[in-house]
Amino acid sequence: MDVPPEPSTLRVFVALAPPDDAKDELARALRPAYAAYPRLRWNRIEDWHITLAFLGELPSTAVPSLRSVLAGAAASHSALRLGLRGGGHFDERLLWSGIDGDLERLHALAADVRELVRSCGIEFRDRPLRPHLTLARSRRDDPASVPAAAAGLSAFVGRLWRTERLHLVGSNIGRGPGPIRYRDIEAWRFGAAVRSGGEGAPTRP
Structure with a gap:
Protein backbone atom coordinates (compact mmCIF):
# COMPACT_ATOMS: atom_id res chain seq x y z
CA MET A 1 0.00 0.00 0.00
CA ASP A 2 1.35 3.42 -0.94
CA VAL A 3 2.04 5.77 1.96
CA PRO A 4 0.76 9.32 1.28
CA PRO A 5 3.52 11.92 1.22
CA GLU A 6 4.01 14.18 4.19
CA PRO A 7 2.42 17.61 3.61
CA SER A 8 4.79 20.47 2.86
CA THR A 9 3.11 22.57 5.56
CA LEU A 10 1.58 21.77 8.93
CA ARG A 11 -0.91 23.70 11.06
CA VAL A 12 0.51 23.31 14.55
CA PHE A 13 0.25 24.42 18.15
CA VAL A 14 1.88 23.66 21.50
CA ALA A 15 -0.46 22.34 24.18
CA LEU A 16 -1.15 20.39 27.35
CA ALA A 17 -3.64 17.52 27.53
CA PRO A 18 -5.85 16.48 30.46
CA PRO A 19 -5.67 12.79 31.42
CA ASP A 20 -8.49 10.48 30.38
CA ASP A 21 -10.19 10.34 33.78
CA ALA A 22 -10.35 14.15 34.01
CA LYS A 23 -11.84 14.30 30.51
CA ASP A 24 -14.38 11.61 31.45
CA GLU A 25 -15.37 13.66 34.50
CA LEU A 26 -16.12 16.72 32.35
CA ALA A 27 -17.84 14.61 29.68
CA ARG A 28 -20.28 13.32 32.32
CA ALA A 29 -21.05 16.91 33.34
CA LEU A 30 -21.68 17.77 29.67
CA ARG A 31 -24.26 15.03 29.05
CA PRO A 32 -27.25 17.40 29.51
CA ALA A 33 -25.68 19.87 27.08
CA TYR A 34 -24.97 17.17 24.49
CA ALA A 35 -28.66 16.30 24.56
CA ALA A 36 -29.97 19.87 24.74
CA TYR A 37 -27.75 21.45 22.05
CA PRO A 38 -27.22 18.86 19.29
CA ARG A 39 -26.52 21.52 16.65
CA LEU A 40 -23.29 22.61 18.32
CA ARG A 41 -20.12 21.33 16.68
CA TRP A 42 -18.75 19.38 19.63
CA ASN A 43 -15.03 18.63 19.74
CA ARG A 44 -14.09 14.99 20.13
CA ILE A 45 -13.14 14.21 23.75
CA GLU A 46 -9.83 12.66 22.61
CA ASP A 47 -8.92 16.01 21.01
CA TRP A 48 -9.43 18.16 24.13
CA HIS A 49 -6.32 20.22 24.89
CA ILE A 50 -5.08 23.45 26.52
CA THR A 51 -3.27 25.58 23.95
CA LEU A 52 -0.09 27.37 25.09
CA ALA A 53 0.97 28.77 21.70
CA PHE A 54 -0.88 28.60 18.40
CA LEU A 55 1.71 28.74 15.61
CA GLY A 56 -0.54 28.45 12.57
CA GLU A 57 0.53 27.05 9.20
CA LEU A 58 4.26 26.28 9.14
CA PRO A 59 6.58 24.61 6.62
CA SER A 60 7.25 21.03 7.68
CA THR A 61 10.96 21.86 7.62
CA ALA A 62 10.39 23.99 10.76
CA VAL A 63 9.37 20.98 12.85
CA PRO A 64 12.89 19.61 13.66
CA SER A 65 13.99 22.89 15.28
CA LEU A 66 10.73 23.01 17.25
CA ARG A 67 11.31 19.49 18.50
CA SER A 68 14.71 20.49 19.86
CA VAL A 69 13.64 23.62 21.73
CA LEU A 70 10.40 22.14 23.06
CA ALA A 71 12.28 19.14 24.44
CA GLY A 72 14.43 21.65 26.33
CA ALA A 73 11.39 23.59 27.55
CA ALA A 74 9.79 20.42 28.92
CA ALA A 75 13.03 19.38 30.61
CA SER A 76 13.35 22.74 32.39
CA HIS A 77 9.82 22.70 33.87
CA SER A 78 8.28 20.31 36.36
CA ALA A 79 4.78 18.85 36.03
CA LEU A 80 1.91 21.24 36.75
CA ARG A 81 -1.21 20.54 38.80
CA LEU A 82 -4.24 21.71 36.85
CA GLY A 83 -7.97 21.12 36.83
CA LEU A 84 -11.05 21.98 34.78
CA ARG A 85 -13.53 24.42 36.29
CA GLY A 86 -16.75 26.06 35.15
CA GLY A 87 -17.59 27.16 31.64
CA GLY A 88 -17.60 30.23 29.47
CA HIS A 89 -17.69 31.40 25.89
CA PHE A 90 -16.01 33.70 23.39
CA ASP A 91 -18.33 35.89 21.30
CA GLU A 92 -21.27 33.51 21.81
CA ARG A 93 -19.60 31.19 19.28
CA LEU A 94 -17.03 29.11 21.17
CA LEU A 95 -17.79 27.11 24.33
CA TRP A 96 -14.99 26.37 26.77
CA SER A 97 -14.21 25.05 30.24
CA GLY A 98 -11.88 27.08 32.42
CA ILE A 99 -8.55 26.02 33.91
CA ASP A 100 -7.75 25.94 37.64
CA GLY A 101 -4.61 25.11 39.63
CA ASP A 102 -1.01 26.22 39.00
CA LEU A 103 -1.99 29.17 36.79
CA GLU A 104 1.09 31.26 37.54
CA ARG A 105 3.35 28.40 36.48
CA LEU A 106 1.13 27.76 33.46
CA HIS A 107 1.63 31.35 32.29
CA ALA A 108 5.38 31.05 32.89
CA LEU A 109 5.53 27.85 30.84
CA ALA A 110 3.59 29.45 27.98
CA ALA A 111 5.88 32.50 28.00
CA ASP A 112 8.95 30.23 27.89
CA VAL A 113 7.50 28.17 25.03
CA ARG A 114 6.67 31.26 22.99
CA GLU A 115 10.11 32.78 23.50
CA LEU A 116 11.77 29.54 22.40
CA VAL A 117 9.55 29.29 19.31
CA ARG A 118 10.53 32.84 18.34
CA SER A 119 14.20 31.91 18.84
CA CYS A 120 13.71 29.44 15.94
CA GLY A 121 12.78 32.33 13.65
CA ASP A 142 -27.45 29.71 16.53
CA PRO A 143 -26.35 32.50 18.91
CA ALA A 144 -28.08 31.10 22.01
CA SER A 145 -26.76 27.56 22.48
CA VAL A 146 -23.18 28.36 23.50
CA PRO A 147 -24.07 30.88 26.26
CA ALA A 148 -26.76 28.51 27.58
CA ALA A 149 -24.36 25.56 27.63
CA ALA A 150 -21.72 27.69 29.39
CA ALA A 151 -24.24 28.63 32.09
CA GLY A 152 -24.96 24.95 32.62
CA LEU A 153 -21.28 24.35 33.39
CA SER A 154 -20.95 27.19 35.91
CA ALA A 155 -20.94 24.89 38.95
CA PHE A 156 -18.58 22.27 37.52
CA VAL A 157 -15.34 21.75 39.48
CA GLY A 158 -13.10 18.93 38.30
CA ARG A 159 -10.36 17.23 40.25
CA ARG A 165 3.89 16.15 29.06
CA LEU A 166 4.28 19.06 26.66
CA HIS A 167 2.69 18.32 23.27
CA LEU A 168 3.43 19.55 19.75
CA VAL A 169 0.15 19.00 17.89
CA GLY A 170 -0.88 19.15 14.24
CA SER A 171 -4.39 19.68 12.89
CA ASN A 172 -6.24 19.37 9.61
CA ILE A 173 -7.95 22.79 9.89
CA GLY A 174 -8.21 24.35 6.46
CA ARG A 175 -7.64 21.02 4.66
CA GLY A 176 -11.10 20.46 3.28
CA PRO A 177 -14.56 19.66 4.63
CA GLY A 178 -15.22 17.50 7.64
CA PRO A 179 -14.57 17.71 11.38
CA ILE A 180 -11.33 19.04 12.85
CA ARG A 181 -8.85 16.31 13.74
CA TYR A 182 -5.69 16.63 15.83
CA ARG A 183 -2.63 14.40 16.19
CA ASP A 184 0.45 14.51 18.36
CA ILE A 185 3.57 15.22 16.34
CA GLU A 186 5.61 14.57 19.47
CA ALA A 187 5.34 14.95 23.26
CA TRP A 188 7.97 15.37 25.99
CA ARG A 189 7.79 14.54 29.68
CA PHE A 190 8.34 17.46 32.04
CA GLY A 191 11.59 17.36 33.97
CA ALA A 192 13.11 14.68 31.69
CA ALA A 193 16.82 14.92 30.93
CA VAL A 194 17.66 16.17 27.44
CA ARG A 195 20.06 13.92 25.58
CA SER A 196 23.06 15.33 23.68
CA GLY A 197 21.22 15.15 20.37
CA GLY A 198 18.65 17.67 21.63
CA GLU A 199 15.80 15.21 22.08
CA GLY A 200 14.36 14.77 25.54
CA ALA A 201 12.38 11.61 26.33
CA PRO A 202 9.90 12.02 23.45
CA THR A 203 6.60 10.20 23.29
CA ARG A 204 5.23 9.44 19.84
CA PRO A 205 1.70 8.42 18.88
Missing part, protein backbone atom coordinates in the same frame (compact mmCIF):
# COMPACT_ATOMS: atom_id res chain seq x y z
CA ILE A 122 9.11 31.31 13.60
CA GLU A 123 6.65 34.20 13.51
CA PHE A 124 3.17 33.70 14.95
CA ARG A 125 0.32 35.75 16.37
CA ASP A 126 1.28 36.09 20.03
CA ARG A 127 -2.11 36.56 21.67
CA PRO A 128 -2.37 36.91 25.47
CA LEU A 129 -2.85 33.51 27.10
CA ARG A 130 -6.42 32.85 28.26
CA PRO A 131 -6.20 29.29 29.59
CA HIS A 132 -9.20 27.23 28.51
CA LEU A 133 -10.27 23.95 26.96
CA THR A 134 -12.41 24.35 23.83
CA LEU A 135 -15.53 22.15 23.85
CA ALA A 136 -17.75 23.24 20.95
CA ARG A 137 -18.48 25.87 18.32
CA SER A 138 -21.87 27.16 17.27
CA ARG A 139 -23.35 27.59 13.84
CA ARG A 140 -23.80 31.15 12.61
CA ASP A 141 -27.59 30.98 12.93
CA LEU A 160 -6.75 18.38 39.98
CA TRP A 161 -4.30 16.28 37.99
CA ARG A 162 -0.59 16.32 37.14
CA THR A 163 0.16 17.55 33.63
CA GLU A 164 3.02 15.24 32.67
